[in-house]
Amino acid sequence: MAGASFRIPTVLSADELMDKSFKRASKISKKGSDALDGKKKTALAKVTASADIVTATLNGYIDRFPRMEKREDFLPELVDLVIGIDRYKKALGAVRWASSRIDKLKNDSLRDIRGTKDQTRIESIKNSFYGRMSSHIKRISADLLFLQDAKNKFRNLPAVDPNVPTVVVAGFPNVGKSSLVAYLSTATPQIAPYPFTTKGIIIGHIKDDWRTFQIIDTPGLLDREFEDRNDIEKQAVLALRYLTDVMVFILDPSETCGYDMVKQTALLDAVKKNFSGVPIIVTESKSDIVKRNEGNISFSVESGDGMDELKENILNPVRRIFREKAVESEDV
Ligand SMILES: Nc1nc2c(ncn2[C@@H]2O[C@H](COP(=O)(O)OP(=O)(O)OP(=O)(O)O)[C@@H](O)[C@H]2O)c(=O)[nH]1
Ligand SMILES: [Mg+2]
Structure with missing residues (x-):
């Protein structure tokens, strides 16, 4: 029998999430009017795609994991017992933080790439974007593992309907x-x-x-x-x-x-x-x-x-x- 009917996606580890993002970005190549333009368009597209896939994935977790407030009620008590509500909220908060940081990082990097005419500079902005995005993701590595574990635990909560007498x-x-x-x-x-x-x-x-x-x-x-x-x-x-x-x-x-x-x-x-x-x-x-x-x-x-x-x-x-x-x- 299904658990307390939460439909939660599988949570990727930090490494898996980075792999997914880089794999997507590495396939991208854009043509431009000249060498510089081509390089710029490619870099813009890579940064956009790799950031978007990460933030969309993270935002998906924030949307799909149930909101849980500490309350003297059946489900919150059980969730607190089995998962730990404080740790759970901290994990979701960290994911939200990383997602917004990565979004801002993307916009800053896109602006910098657009603003330069130097091909090596484009390359270095893109690489520093990758490096900083990776470190944001690594920083929530424990939170992602925690949420994956929480997902499994949610599944094992009893499927009783607290609204039925x-x-x-x-x-x-x-x-x-x-x-x-x-x-x-x-x-x-x-x-x-x-x-x-x-x-x-x-x-x-x-x-x-x-x-x-x-x-x-x-x-x-x-x-x-x-x-x-x-x-x-x-x-x-x-x-x-x-x-x-x-x-x-x-x-x-x-x-x-x-x-x-x-x-x-x-x-x-x-x-x-x-x-x-x-x-x-x-x-x-x-x-x-x-x-x-x-x-x-x-x-x-x-x-x-x-x-x-x-x-x-x-x-x-x-x-x-x-x-x-x-x-x-x-x-x-
Ligand atoms: N004579 C008689 N036996 C009963 C009655 N109700 C249950 N039993 C017997 O008592 C035993 C235990 O019944 P269960 O319903 O399994 O009891 P339970 O409280 O659920 O037991 P646990 O699941 O071990 O906690 C079984 O052998 C039943 O057949 C009854 O009304 N009369
Ligand atoms: Mg029994």
């Missing part, structure tokens, strides 16, 4: 998260990459009249104690917080998942703390095996028990959030 499912391994997502989803859920979990996240779609909502299972992310995580994993979890409109937390009172209720309740408390402000629907799975009466919604994907009630309880807050989002976007 999103239900996130949490709970220990084996409590029945995937079974629930599959049960509620309109088609087979898709697996999308997510930073720092090798398993990826599982995205299902719930159809509700004419609207579609996302339901996401996050293996390896919300199924462990937060204390056990390193900082980067914590940030990956917190990025999810911005995506989560409603959370379904699954307890498995049958304990066939392998975790007792004490452990499961402790994880629920930790999730509540880390997802404060997010409505959390606490549910109990596998009611065909064990059904308690603790005030949580019990359900079983096996027997179908409680499924309608659960679905209503998920859809109600999601519909409300959808209406709020719709109102927000009309305001803009």
Whole structure:
């Protein structure tokens, strides 16, 4: 599956960019009314072509890489985590700087070439243009490498739509998260990459009249104690917080998942703390095996028990959030 649907071109290295430019320029030869005129026209055309190919390439990167501001939101948090927004903005700034310097250098060189009648001087202006353009490009060499790497990382960001109301499912391994997502989803859920979990996240779609909502299972992310995580994993979890409109937390009172209720309740408390402000629907799975009466919604994907009630309880807050989002976007 495609990443977060950014269409970014391959980024050339400094050497590749210079090769491309010089190769283009070396093919150019112009005829003139005499030797001097021919030399001048050729030099003007070479400088123009080699500068233009570089600035067009660099400007293409500036246009096609997504604008990214530091914000407490899902995608910026992830981009910051995976790519580093400050470094990213610095790289794009450096590319923009080089492009404008090269454009100015081109215009200065063209003016100087036009203004001389000395054939060796034409040659030396052209050569010094090449030298200075090369050094501008070399100076952003690390930025170009960084952007090429960023391009690959962008491709591996999960293809979830942050504008669609999103239900996130949490709970220990084996409590029945995937079974629930599959049960509620309109088609087979898709697996999308997510930073720092090798398993990826599982995205299902719930159809509700004419609207579609996302339901996401996050293996390896919300199924462990937060204390056990390193900082980067914590940030990956917190990025999810911005995506989560409603959370379904699954307890498995049958304990066939392998975790007792004490452990499961402790994880629920930790999730509540880390997802404060997010409505959390606490549910109990596998009611065909064990059904308690603790005030949580019990359900079983096996027997179908409680499924309608659960679905209503998920859809109600999601519909409300959808209406709020719709109102927000009309305001803009
Ligand atoms: N009896 C019964 N078993 C269930 C029910 N729901 C899930 N299971 C079983 O519980 C096991 C785990 O289900 P999954 O849906 O894979 O659980 P999970 O939470 O996604 O597990 P991880 O992906 O490992 O985190 C499977 O063997 C399911 O068949 C249920 O309602 N009743
Ligand atoms: Mg699963």
